[in-house]
Amino acid sequence: MNDMTPTREQRTAVLEGMGCKRKRVEDIRFTQGKGTYVDDVKLPGMLHGDFVRSPHPHARVKSINSDEALKVPGVLAVITAETLKTVNLAWMPTLAGDVQMVLADGKVLFQNQEVAFVVATDRYAADDGINKVVVEYEPLPPLVDPFKAMDADAPMLREDLAGKTTGAHGPRKHHNHIFEWTVGDKDLTDAAFRKAEVTIKEMISYHRTHPSPLETCQCLCSFDKIKGELTIWGTFQAPHVIRTVVALIAKIPEQKIHVIAPDIGGGFGNKVGAYPGYICAAVASIVTGKPVKWVEDRIENLTSTSFARDYHMTAEIAATKEGKVTGLRVHVLADHGAFDACADPSKWPAGFFNIVTGSYDFPTAHLAVDGVYTNKAPGGVAYRCSFRVTEAAYCIERAMDILAQKLGMDPAELRLKNFIKPEQFPYHSALGWEYDSGDYATAMRKMMESVDYAGLRKQQAEKRAAFKRGETREIMGLGVSFFTEIVGAGPSKNCDILGIAMFDSCEIRMHPTGAGIARMGTKSQGQGHETTWAQIIATEIGIPADNIMVEEGNTDTAPYGLGTYGSRSTPVAGAAIAMAARKIRAKAQMIAAYKLEVHEDDLEWDIDGFRVKGLPEKTMSMKDICWAAYNSVPPGMEPGLEAVSYYDPPNMTYPFGAYICVMDIDVDTGVYKVRRFYALDDCGTRINPMIIEGQVHGGLTEAFAIAMGQEIRYDDEGNVVTGSFMDFFMPTAVEAPHWETDFTVTPSPHHPIGAKGVGESPNVGGVPAFSNAVNDAFSFLGSTHIQMPHDFWRNWRAAKELGVFV
Amino acid sequence: MIPGPFNYHRPATVADAVKLLASLGDDARPLAGGHSLVPMMKLRLATPEHLVDLHGVEGLKGIRRDGNRIVIGAMTTQHELLASDEIARSAPILHEAALLIADPQVRYRGTIGGNVANGDPGNDMPALMMTLGASYRLEGSSGARDVAASEFYQGAYFTALEPGELLTSISIPAPAAGHGYAYEKLKRKVGDYATAAAAVVLTMASGKVATCTIGLTNLAETPLSAEDAARAVIGTGLDAATLKKAAAAAEAIMSPAADARGPVEYRKHVGGIMVTRALTRAFARASS
Known part of the structure; x- marks a missing residue:
C-alpha cells in the first residue's frame, strides 16, 4: 500500500452513509427559491378555479343563481352540486368510511363549506365571479358543542344518514353519532377500579387545531380528451392513494391517471386526504378541456381543509397508595365536524389512540371513543403525529401528573416506578399493541441528570415560598413528559387504506458508472428524503450518497407506496430501501465472485466493495461491479443491476423520549417564558443526526404553538374566528424557545436497519411537556388541571380563579 | 384573498394628489405603505375604485428639525424613523415604539403617515403622537390646516380627515431635555x-x-x-x-x-x- 491509499475511515466518510450529518441536498434549490411547487407549474391555456363558500355554519341551500357570475369577463363556468351529480361526483368517500359533500348538496354543514366552483381565465376573474354568484340560504340552528351533539333535541346535521343505525364502524346511537370504538377488558378494568386504593378522574381536552403548512393545499388538473388521460399535479403526501381514489370514484382507468406530487412546502397531515378542490378542478378540466388550477388561500386552508385533534378525553387511573398503577379507563368524545374525514387506516376510527397506556405497565385498561358530528369543518387528520397518538400521549402524560399530585409524589418518580422494564420487551400492552423495544428508565434518568432535575425542584420550592411571601409575582413549572409513540403503519395484518395494505416500496437501479437512481412510494414534504434515503443506500451498497439520485412523487415512475405521514417513511420505506439495496448487494456479490474467480462464500463485504477473505488485497469495489454488471456478468445471469422491494413490516415501531420544559409565568399578565426545554429522543438507529435534530426542532416548535395558543376556535354561533395568522398562533423564531436535544439509541429489533422514525416524536412528546409545565406551575395554588391552550389571558384567568389577585 | 378591480394613479405632487382625491371623491383612497389597506382589499372588505399611490409624490418623505419641533414627512417609513439620529436623540420613545411595530419587512414599507392617518385603534403611533402633543398637517383642495393628534381620532377608522384631504406631515414639539x-x-x-x-x-x-x-x-x-x-x-x-x-x-x-x-x-x-x-x-x- 502506498500513502495514497485511502484509510478505512476515509473510505467510509466519502460514502456519507448512515450516521453522517450530511447536508440536505434538496436545500440547494429550496434556499434559493428554485423549488418547483404546484403553483409554479403553469400550462398553456390554464384556467383557475375558486370556491363560493358558505357564510353559514348550518343552513339549507334554497337556490344558487350563477347568471350574473357568468357575465363577468373571463368567467367560463360555475360548477355546483347539480353539475357534479351528472358525473356522480356530488359526494366523495372519505378515508374514514364516511361520505363528504364535494359541493353543497341541499345543505351546508360548516362555515366556509364549498358551495360552487367558479372557473375563469385568471384568479382575479374567478374571484370577481364568486362575488356574483347568488346563493339563497335558510339558516338552521348550528350545533357547535360536541357535548350537546347527542342531546335528544340536537338538530340533525346529516340528513343523508337519516334512519341509518349502522355506520362504517358499527352501530350509531344517535342521528349525530358516527361510531363507538371500544378496546380492552371492561370487566377486569372495572374490577381494578373497585379495588383501587387511589383513583383520579379528569376530563382532559385537546383542542381543535390545524397543521397549517406553509404551502396550502393545491392542485392542477389537466384532462387530455384525445388520450382520455388525466394528469394531476398536487400537494399530495400520498400520491398513489390519490390516484387509486380518483380511479375508483371518477371511473377513469388507473393507468390513464398520472399523479405528480412536485416539491411540497410542508404537509403535517394536511395533505393526506382528498378535498373538494381536487374533484372540482378535475371535473372542470374534463368539462372545459383545459388545465384547471386550484390554490387554497390561508383562510381557506385554516377553515376548510382538515383540522386536527378536537378530542375530549375523560381519563381515570387506578393505583396503589405507593403509586403503582393498576388500571386505566378512558372515554373520548371525538368531534369530527360535519363529515368524518379522518385520515386513519380504514379499520381504525380513532387511529392508534389505544397507545394511551403510554410507557407504563398497566395490567388492565379499557377505552371507548364516541365520534360525533358538529357544524364545523371536517377531519381530523394526524397533525405531525401517528394517528391520534399525540392525543393519547397528552391524555396519559397529563393523567400521570394528576395522579402524582394526588399521591404527593414527584411526577418523574411516579413514571420511573411504572415504566415497562427493558426485560418486558416485546411488551404486550393491555390495549393490544406489541411494543418492540425500549429502555425507558435509562432515558428518563439521563434527562434528569442532564438538567439537574433535583436542583430545579429545589429552586421551584424556593420560588414558591418567595411567591407566598409576596416577594415575586412569578411562578415556576417543570413539565415532565415521557412518551411512547406507535409509528410505521403498518403491518398488513392490521393496517390498510381503502383495502390497500400499508406496505411501502423502493426501486433501485445502478448505472454502469457506479451511480444510480432510487425511487420510493413515499413523498417528502420537507423531511429530507433525497438526503437520508441515499444515505441508507450508501451504507448498504458502498456507493457515495452523492451518486444516488432519489426521486419520489410521480405515480408513473415511483413504485406503489402509501406515502409519507404518521412517521411511516423510515419504518416502512426505509426498510424497503435497505431490503432493495441488499438485493443489489447480493447480485453484486455474485458478479464480484465471478470476476475475482472465487466462490461467493469466500467474499466478505468491506465498506464499499467485496474482498476475498484472508486476501485483503484482492478486492472489487462496488463501482467496478456496477460496470461489470453491464458487460461481464456470470454466464446465465441477466445483465443490469436493479432491484425492487415491497416491504410489509412485521410490526409497528415504538420510538420514545424523555422531555422536560422549565417555564416561568408572570401571574399578573399570564405571560410565560420557556426558560429551558430539553428533549431526549430515542428513535433507534439514527440515519442523519443533523436531520433528526432539525425534525425535533420543528416538531417542538409546533408543539409549543399548539400547547401555548394555536387553536381553531368557533364562537357559539358556529363562526370560525381563527381564520388567519393574526389569530391562529404561528410562532416565529422570536417566540420559539431554545431547544436542547439529546438521545439514546435502542434499535428496533424487527427493522432491517433498526430505525424507528422521529419526525413526529417532538410534537407528540412536546405538547404534554408544555402543558405539564403550566399545570405544575399552578399546582401549588390548588389547581388540578388547566385546559390548553395556555395563552397569556388563559394563564391570567387560571391565576385569577386560584385567587392570586386580592 | 384576491382584490377586486381598481384604477391606479401615481401623482407627482401634493397638489395633484389632492386634486385627484377631491375629484374622485369617496371612491378613491390614498395608498401609502399599504399594510392596512391592501389586506382589506384582498378580503374585499375595502373596494376602492381608485388608488392614489403617494410613492411618487415629492416632499412627503424625510425627518427634519424645525426650531423646537421635529417634522416628519408622512411617507417616511418606520424603518427610516428607526434609522434617524434626530429621532433617537430628540424623541427616543418613537424609536422604542417603532421597534415594536410588526417586523422588519413591514417596517420597510409601512409609513408613519399611514400609521397615524388610518384611524386603526391597533396602530401604535397614534397614542404616541397624543402623548407627545403632536399635530398633523392636513392638505386639501381648500388649503392646509393643522389638527392636534388629540383632536384627530373620532372612532375606529374615523378621523378628522375631510374627503379629499391628505395627511402630509407630523409635527412634534421636542420633549424637554432629560425627559x-x-x-x-x-x-x-x-x-x-x-x-x-x-x-x-x-x-x-x-x-x-x-x-x-x-x-x-x-x-x-x-x-x-x-x-x-x-x-x-x-x-x-x-x-x-x-x-x-x-x-x-x-x-x-x-x-x-x-x-x-x-x-x-x-x-x-x-x-x-x-x-x-x-x-x-x-x-x-x-x-x-
Whole structure:
C-alpha cells in the first residue's frame, strides 16, 4: 500500500452513509427559491378555479343563481352540486368510511363549506365571479358543542344518514353519532377500579387545531380528451392513494391517471386526504378541456381543509397508595365536524389512540371513543403525529401528573416506578399493541441528570415560598413528559387504506458508472428524503450518497407506496430501501465472485466493495461491479443491476423520549417564558443526526404553538374566528424557545436497519411537556388541571380563579 | 384573498394628489405603505375604485428639525424613523415604539403617515403622537390646516380627515431635555397588535414628577390620553400607592373589545399593568 491509499475511515466518510450529518441536498434549490411547487407549474391555456363558500355554519341551500357570475369577463363556468351529480361526483368517500359533500348538496354543514366552483381565465376573474354568484340560504340552528351533539333535541346535521343505525364502524346511537370504538377488558378494568386504593378522574381536552403548512393545499388538473388521460399535479403526501381514489370514484382507468406530487412546502397531515378542490378542478378540466388550477388561500386552508385533534378525553387511573398503577379507563368524545374525514387506516376510527397506556405497565385498561358530528369543518387528520397518538400521549402524560399530585409524589418518580422494564420487551400492552423495544428508565434518568432535575425542584420550592411571601409575582413549572409513540403503519395484518395494505416500496437501479437512481412510494414534504434515503443506500451498497439520485412523487415512475405521514417513511420505506439495496448487494456479490474467480462464500463485504477473505488485497469495489454488471456478468445471469422491494413490516415501531420544559409565568399578565426545554429522543438507529435534530426542532416548535395558543376556535354561533395568522398562533423564531436535544439509541429489533422514525416524536412528546409545565406551575395554588391552550389571558384567568389577585 | 378591480394613479405632487382625491371623491383612497389597506382589499372588505399611490409624490418623505419641533414627512417609513439620529436623540420613545411595530419587512414599507392617518385603534403611533402633543398637517383642495393628534381620532377608522384631504406631515414639539419615556406593549407575538400598550413621557423636578402625559393603544375605539392617570402622578415620587391610583384611573377610561387577545377584563387589567410599567421605566430614565 502506498500513502495514497485511502484509510478505512476515509473510505467510509466519502460514502456519507448512515450516521453522517450530511447536508440536505434538496436545500440547494429550496434556499434559493428554485423549488418547483404546484403553483409554479403553469400550462398553456390554464384556467383557475375558486370556491363560493358558505357564510353559514348550518343552513339549507334554497337556490344558487350563477347568471350574473357568468357575465363577468373571463368567467367560463360555475360548477355546483347539480353539475357534479351528472358525473356522480356530488359526494366523495372519505378515508374514514364516511361520505363528504364535494359541493353543497341541499345543505351546508360548516362555515366556509364549498358551495360552487367558479372557473375563469385568471384568479382575479374567478374571484370577481364568486362575488356574483347568488346563493339563497335558510339558516338552521348550528350545533357547535360536541357535548350537546347527542342531546335528544340536537338538530340533525346529516340528513343523508337519516334512519341509518349502522355506520362504517358499527352501530350509531344517535342521528349525530358516527361510531363507538371500544378496546380492552371492561370487566377486569372495572374490577381494578373497585379495588383501587387511589383513583383520579379528569376530563382532559385537546383542542381543535390545524397543521397549517406553509404551502396550502393545491392542485392542477389537466384532462387530455384525445388520450382520455388525466394528469394531476398536487400537494399530495400520498400520491398513489390519490390516484387509486380518483380511479375508483371518477371511473377513469388507473393507468390513464398520472399523479405528480412536485416539491411540497410542508404537509403535517394536511395533505393526506382528498378535498373538494381536487374533484372540482378535475371535473372542470374534463368539462372545459383545459388545465384547471386550484390554490387554497390561508383562510381557506385554516377553515376548510382538515383540522386536527378536537378530542375530549375523560381519563381515570387506578393505583396503589405507593403509586403503582393498576388500571386505566378512558372515554373520548371525538368531534369530527360535519363529515368524518379522518385520515386513519380504514379499520381504525380513532387511529392508534389505544397507545394511551403510554410507557407504563398497566395490567388492565379499557377505552371507548364516541365520534360525533358538529357544524364545523371536517377531519381530523394526524397533525405531525401517528394517528391520534399525540392525543393519547397528552391524555396519559397529563393523567400521570394528576395522579402524582394526588399521591404527593414527584411526577418523574411516579413514571420511573411504572415504566415497562427493558426485560418486558416485546411488551404486550393491555390495549393490544406489541411494543418492540425500549429502555425507558435509562432515558428518563439521563434527562434528569442532564438538567439537574433535583436542583430545579429545589429552586421551584424556593420560588414558591418567595411567591407566598409576596416577594415575586412569578411562578415556576417543570413539565415532565415521557412518551411512547406507535409509528410505521403498518403491518398488513392490521393496517390498510381503502383495502390497500400499508406496505411501502423502493426501486433501485445502478448505472454502469457506479451511480444510480432510487425511487420510493413515499413523498417528502420537507423531511429530507433525497438526503437520508441515499444515505441508507450508501451504507448498504458502498456507493457515495452523492451518486444516488432519489426521486419520489410521480405515480408513473415511483413504485406503489402509501406515502409519507404518521412517521411511516423510515419504518416502512426505509426498510424497503435497505431490503432493495441488499438485493443489489447480493447480485453484486455474485458478479464480484465471478470476476475475482472465487466462490461467493469466500467474499466478505468491506465498506464499499467485496474482498476475498484472508486476501485483503484482492478486492472489487462496488463501482467496478456496477460496470461489470453491464458487460461481464456470470454466464446465465441477466445483465443490469436493479432491484425492487415491497416491504410489509412485521410490526409497528415504538420510538420514545424523555422531555422536560422549565417555564416561568408572570401571574399578573399570564405571560410565560420557556426558560429551558430539553428533549431526549430515542428513535433507534439514527440515519442523519443533523436531520433528526432539525425534525425535533420543528416538531417542538409546533408543539409549543399548539400547547401555548394555536387553536381553531368557533364562537357559539358556529363562526370560525381563527381564520388567519393574526389569530391562529404561528410562532416565529422570536417566540420559539431554545431547544436542547439529546438521545439514546435502542434499535428496533424487527427493522432491517433498526430505525424507528422521529419526525413526529417532538410534537407528540412536546405538547404534554408544555402543558405539564403550566399545570405544575399552578399546582401549588390548588389547581388540578388547566385546559390548553395556555395563552397569556388563559394563564391570567387560571391565576385569577386560584385567587392570586386580592 | 384576491382584490377586486381598481384604477391606479401615481401623482407627482401634493397638489395633484389632492386634486385627484377631491375629484374622485369617496371612491378613491390614498395608498401609502399599504399594510392596512391592501389586506382589506384582498378580503374585499375595502373596494376602492381608485388608488392614489403617494410613492411618487415629492416632499412627503424625510425627518427634519424645525426650531423646537421635529417634522416628519408622512411617507417616511418606520424603518427610516428607526434609522434617524434626530429621532433617537430628540424623541427616543418613537424609536422604542417603532421597534415594536410588526417586523422588519413591514417596517420597510409601512409609513408613519399611514400609521397615524388610518384611524386603526391597533396602530401604535397614534397614542404616541397624543402623548407627545403632536399635530398633523392636513392638505386639501381648500388649503392646509393643522389638527392636534388629540383632536384627530373620532372612532375606529374615523378621523378628522375631510374627503379629499391628505395627511402630509407630523409635527412634534421636542420633549424637554432629560425627559423620561417608555412604551410598554403587551402582544402575543411579533407582528401582533397590542393586547394593551401604554406610552409615558414625563419630566422631573426635585425628585418629583413635574409633567406627565400617558397614551393608551388598542384599549378603546380610538387611542386614549389618560389624563386623570397622568394628573395622579404629578407631584409624586411615584410610590406604590400612586402607581396603583394611576393604573386605576387609566383603567377607568379603557373600553377594549373582547377578542382572541382576551376578554375585556383581562385587557383592562393588563392595560393598567402596562401603565404601571411604563411609568416606572420612564421615571427611572428621567433626570431630575
